[in-house]
Amino acid sequence: MKLNIDYQEKFEQRHIAPNEQDTAKMLETISADSVDQLIEQTVPANIRLKKVLDLPRAKSEADYLNDLKQVASKNKVFKSYIGQGYHDVIVPGVIQRNILENPGWYTQYTPYQAEISQGRLQALLNFQTMVADLTGMEIANASLLDEGTAAAEAMFMQYSLRKNENAKIFFVSEEVLPQTIDILKTRSAPYGIEILIGNHRKAELNEDMFGAIVQYPAGTGEVYNYSDFALKAHEKGIKLTVIADIMSLALLSPPGEWGADIVLGSSQRFGVPMGFGGPHAAFFATKEEYKRSLPGRIIGVTIDSAGNYALRMALQTREQHIRRDKATSNICTAQALLAIMSGMYAVYHGPKGIKLIAERIHGLTVFLASALENLGYKQENKNFFDTVKLELGDLIDPIHAEALNNEVNLHYIGSSVSITIDETTSTEDVMTLIRFFAKVKGKTIHDLDIDNLKSIVRSQIPEELKRKSAFLTHPIFNSHHSEHEMLRYIKSLEAKDLSLCHSMIALGSCTMKLNATTEMVPVTWAEFSKIHPFAPADQVGGYMQIFDELNKWLSEITGFAAMSLQPNSGAQGEYAGLMVIRAYHSDRGDAQRNVALIPSSAHGTNPASAAMAGMKIVIVKCDERGNIDVADLKAKAEEHASDLSCLMVTYPSTHGVFEESIVEICEIIHHNGGQVYMDGANMNAQVGLTSPATIGADVCHLNLHKTFCIPHGGGGPGMGPIGVAKHLVPYLPGHAVVNIGNSKSISAVSSAPWGSASILLISHAYIAMMGAEGLTNATKYAILNANYIKSRLESSYPVLYSGSQGRCAHEMILDCRAFKNFGIEVTDIAKRLMDYGFHAPTVSFPVAGTVMIEPTESEPKHELDRFCDAMIAIREEIAEVESGQIDKTDNPLKNAPHTSSVVTSDAWGHPYSRKKAAFPLPYVSAYKFWPSVGRVNDTYGDRTLVCSCPPVESYAEETV
Template sequence: MTAQFFAPVASPQHPRAAFADRHIGPSPDDRDRMLAAIGYSEAGALIDAAVPAAIRTDRPLDLPPALSETAALARLRELAAKNTVLTSMIGLGYHGTITPGVILRNVLENPGWYTAYTPYQPEISQGRLEALLNFQTVVADLTGLPVANASMLDEGTAAAEAMALAHRASKRKEPGTFLVDADALPQTIDVVRTRAVPLGIDVVTADLSGGLPDGDFFGVLLQYPGASGAVRDLAPVSEQAHARGATVIVAADLLALTLLRPPGESGADIAVGSAQRFGVPYGFGGPHAGYMAVAEGLQRQMPGRLVGVSVDADGAPAYRLALQTREQHIRREKATSNICTAQVLLAVMAGMYAVYHGPEGLAAIAQRAHLRAAEIAAGLRAGGVEIVHDAFFDTVLARVPGRAAAVVEAARERGVNLRRDGADHVAVACDETTVPEHVTAVLEAFGVPAAVPGPAGEAFPDALRRESPYLTHPVFHAHRSETAMLRYLRRLQDKDIALDRSMIPLGSCTMKLNATTEMEPVTWPEFADIHPFAPIDQAEGYVEMIRELEENLAEITGYAKVSVQPNAGSQGELAGLLAIRGYHESRGEAHRDVCLIPSSAHGTNAASAVMAGMRVVVVKCDEGGNIDTGDLHDKIGAHRDRLSAIMVTYPSTHGVFEETITDVCAAVHEAGGQVYVDGANLNALVGLARPGEFGSDVSHLNLHKTFCIPHGGGGPGVGPVGVREHLAPFLPNHPLRPEAGPAETGVGPISAAPWGSAGILPISWAYIAMMGPDGLRAATEGAIIAANYLAARLAPHYPILYTGRGGLVAHECIADLRKITKETGITAEDVAKRLIDYGFHAPTLSFPVAGTLMIEPTESEDLAELDRFCDAMIAIRREIAHVAEGGHDRDDNPLKNAPHTAAALLAEDWKHPYGREEAAYPVPGLRETKYWPPVRRIDQAYGDRNLVCSCPPPEAFED
């Protein structure tokens, strides 16, 4: 009998069969009970009381009716079928790769990995932290530089961040000049230019094959191998640059570095690039893990996330995020970068690819790609075709005067995409997927015999051959069989708390359901295997899907136009501010450079404003957490002639619908400024209010929050930017794709790929399609109901710091522990760590107010899980009261010692005044589903004082 798979249809017998009812956790009866606990009889009354009338939209969402899961997948199949998957030998930083099945199924398709959050709570993140440390070790070893971070957004933005790092390292006060090799990837050059303009940095490109030109430069960017495929010795240019006091940055291909001398041995101070070809599909441009590695002395200025090794309360090694974990929230406009995340899921995949293959396997893959390229070069030479560069790794540049277009078309007819470089040159890039049939097809396309005259030799000089060892740590030698790899991945996964294990009540981060149906299309070949620079007619389905998503997002937000190019929320912020900057310049008001930012704002706001060339002026908040309108008007008055913008998060970072938002917008507009509404909290507005209607000019949206792209342990993310009509001409564009933005007036590319992380956009498309207009509004109402229910249950035990009208909150609430800490010594951190013993990820700790916990339940959590969390918090409050009453020692109690590992509980010398059972099983339900933390509380300061950012030796873990 053949099994039948179907999506049930909603009916009185199956009331929760519609997707929206499966996405929203509480049943109708549960919702009624929650409303009663808040003090309301129906949802409409609560929403009317919580959401100010001044911002409410007067028209429903004009979106297609909700599709079933089956229908949504069928529609995506139609779109996917419009894409044509050929073998792309285009190169330009994107290469064919094979994702090992054990990594595809057990990482990319595994919610234990893709639903995890940024590892700010390291005790419950040891698995992904170890995986990231593997990635850092791979990058450090291959580049020959001592410290690598936990990934960047892509190669282009990594190069731009390296430029900024080089400028900081130069300690120059003036912007100065940055020199870029003309053989760098074209998209990288343009991303660097985009980022340099607002900073006043002059970017100069030059052919550096013969050395440095005259001039004064604070930094030099080299490509290794070059975009043309050329492999050159980096040492001479590096020496010249250092002699002039310049920092040397090398954008390097990690796979090539298994065979070629690493940048760190040729004078590089910084190496950047992409780990895409380590098992991560094209995805039409992303998401992929960029990387950065630096020389000694630069690590404390490095942007992004850095995993380090510290010790726990027992002195055992433990992993954590090192140095300035959340520096944007601490240093704000003085932060080194606006990037507050990474591409963790993709970095995990790339690191595991190296773990699975090991150094010998990687070298063999590189050797095969290189020899395929050498075979093509030999065949072309034998056929009379000129090869431009004698030294290359995987890319052959052929000169065919006047024939380039014909050759590319002939290759396409044979199922292969080549890269045309002008009228006279064609580039051919080989990779892990290149087989002899591809070599034959390429040679035929050039019109030469397919037979290669004898075996092809290596095509780079012995002097550039790598001699130094890499990936010597045992982790890269211990998991060769699929069984061993499967168990290693499972062992790491079991150390962590992700959304598949329990709710993650992080305020400001919206950890909601990432439905399996939404995730499924990501790995379809028609979406996964399209090169970002393949001919556009091979991506018709992608372009149609992207346009539909952009139009839907515009309808939801009330904006005229949306660009999905920014590949993180931070990049969406920058894109929005650059649009404002471009608008002012177009009106002859380039002098407008002051950005007002409330003190409650996300720290990335201030960092992004600085990167956009603006001066940050902070606006105070009142005791209720709202923008202090008196101070706002004072600041507007003081900076009226130079006012560029205000950045406002709405609902506020304090979790409140501020009543004055329309007045704030009007006041800024009256002074000639623009209004930027940070879309981080859009999940409290969808279907109820549109920023583009209540006064905002531009917003970025977090698709990894409101629109269900999973956080992946701290990435991938997508941060589209939406604008009103007058800002549309200043959206991002792309040098290689005129379809990706306003070609003539755009601000330039924000990310390396034309549509950013296009490979995960089907997730948000599917979410919107399956929720439909009514479901999207119901999700917003559900989020507001859940937050207010949680606040109502917790308020008798923990003060709720900020509320709006009627004592209501928006989609999150802040539990204030400052008075409790003063009275008992128990801190918000103690509560966060004790929650681990109860099996929960902690809420957001000490942001936006120190000594507090910001809690966001989301609409996806059912009532049973919400109550389980509330019960845990209330039980912890009783434990705190026991401390206050003297029943527990103030310094030796279950909270101060949390979390408790199994090893600690089994120790023979248990010396604590409370029992082991109280430590391990504070509530009875934990006996059935106990999560055991792998380490005790981690010493954060030790890890910064003793910085170790690559895999420690095995003996470090010996008992």
């Protein structure tokens, strides 16, 4: 027998689940001769690519990791004292292994189905409690994207709360971090908000100002007493936002105690690696009276159907799907996985541990300051927590050279330097700093009495700014301090959550596909995780190579000229794309072009992003088949020809169809002077088959957490880079700290130059290991899997929309509205699916009373069949209600989900069996996932809003 010594395993075969036998059976079911014939029947011929994607040959998993090690070696991991909002950390191993590197946590979806999300909901409630405690505020949300965008959210929240409608000025302390000021400039421009940058000690506040923002400690490291400033602001009706360092709040008086209206910041230094800029969870806290203006998601306490303690996302009516064009914020702005890590860091260390870490950081900073002052350096910060600032004059260059010789990065500002100490800094690290600072002065460390300097270390925080109040007092933060206890706590929460580890999550529009282990592995390599985003360019060659390759590959896939990798969520990508279009029109003298045409079927994020970009939204009708009404589009484009900015279009459509008129639609917009923005939410049906440029779009964002395999992480992280045609390249986002822009670049949309840079590795790995053929086949199989489900289910549920040849794209909508006639809501179907071991598909979007199903290419036929069997069985249960065989109110759907405690209780008064309740199909017993609570009570939760950890005993008393 001849042996094949050239065999190399293809990653494509691991990523795309259906094998040859499965493929043949599925093709038979859908009545197609081949996968290629299916694609011909699905994707319009006039937009199909005529060439194969020009991408490097696919690598095996082993080869990719070996090659990436060489790339990683081009990053130099220097000791960072740069600070500026980013700090090196010690990630507790029990958290890194069991959360960050654990698919039971990182493959979860946003907790819209609360009954099978209680673990991450509790973890996020811990985060909210931690934030409220440390900031001294009354209510906190479940995280935002990063510190800079959180500051922008605060500005808009203050703007919306202003009583004087003529107030248009937002005061910004000149000591706010430059990247944050950059984002404030970006976000304020469309609204005509004037950013006034000045010295908070000298500023003359007046009634034309609606808000003010300061940094605590300030960007220089100085710790100011802002209480007088807060008092003056409030006297003028000005609300105060404080950007706080979360670690410092263990020692500093919390802003909520001296007048802050909003407190925000980054939770990065609570156990989340720097990762060259992210992902990191921002925190955001405010007063109870402003809870309905709070941006983002809030986790709240409620009760379930049995009256037991349960959690859910609260105040969900604030979502952008409801607000749409009225939105000034966007709910798709969370970093759940990273917030969970930070909350767990607080659980693991507890209040004593956090305070000891903060005291050590502060103590080493005081020791360093004393030593440098004894060497003759001028230390400029009177009061400080972790940062010393030195005026060096002519010594700046020698210090810079010595720092590099010692593999140390400091923060340089003109002839000054600042040094920020973090959790990883050791006494020996500080001694290294002292040695080379002494050398530049012509001295040695022996010229100092080190032992004496150590013995006289005292706090440099004045008494009036020292924290007196307790924090993290809840038992959760005082119970799990050994690793064994912590491990069991993490696992107990993980066990309450359904993730991709358990079953398919067929969420339409959300593309929950395989997040391969090999793609995830490099994220925690030190060469990538321990790099500061403002590290010198010659130290980050590995990252630059990754960005350059990813830029080229994504440009090839989209057909565009260039990408910006900065936007760190899909919604942020939408916003960035619209701001680029806005800048293009303005530069051409067409600043009046501010009308965005948006189809009625669009994602709710579309009108929300357009509103935030200062655009006037005009809705375009859809026809009875769910396609854009071309006549209505043409009429409205011509009506607004002089002020048309753009069309926002999702392709394939949000209804799961390749609209055949898309080229004509784009031509109509261009003919009337507008640009075409394509929402990339459905790129998983395009890659290798067509492209945004081919259909005629000018810009699109890509949800890397959908099509390109970055995990959803329970509601974040994500990445939303934008690709643009050649004429828009000059306007791609720049950055205030790192020079990445062009002469016409818009200012930053995210805090870090390349957004959440560390997770770009995941998409880089996916493309490199799939290659052109693999990526194209993934798209084909996403379409095959969807059409297989469609064929199996369309006799039980009407499929709302399909193409001219009866095919759907990568997803479809099942119409469940008729079931309402006999008392069954689409929500009942969603909850009943939990009893069958599945997370519900997307519910009531884009059409109320429907479910939208997207299986992706990563699911095998037997998993598709399990899901279809469950949906068909549920339809039979609905038929039993419809025929009167079973009660309209006491039936398996209305009572779903059924918990183990309900099924095993002594009492059972339902007109159906326990087996039907919990094990409705034979496969369920082998795959059984028990929801940990019964159906949650949304109304009770909104009426009795509790958004931090209440003692379980007292809460139980309240609900009796």
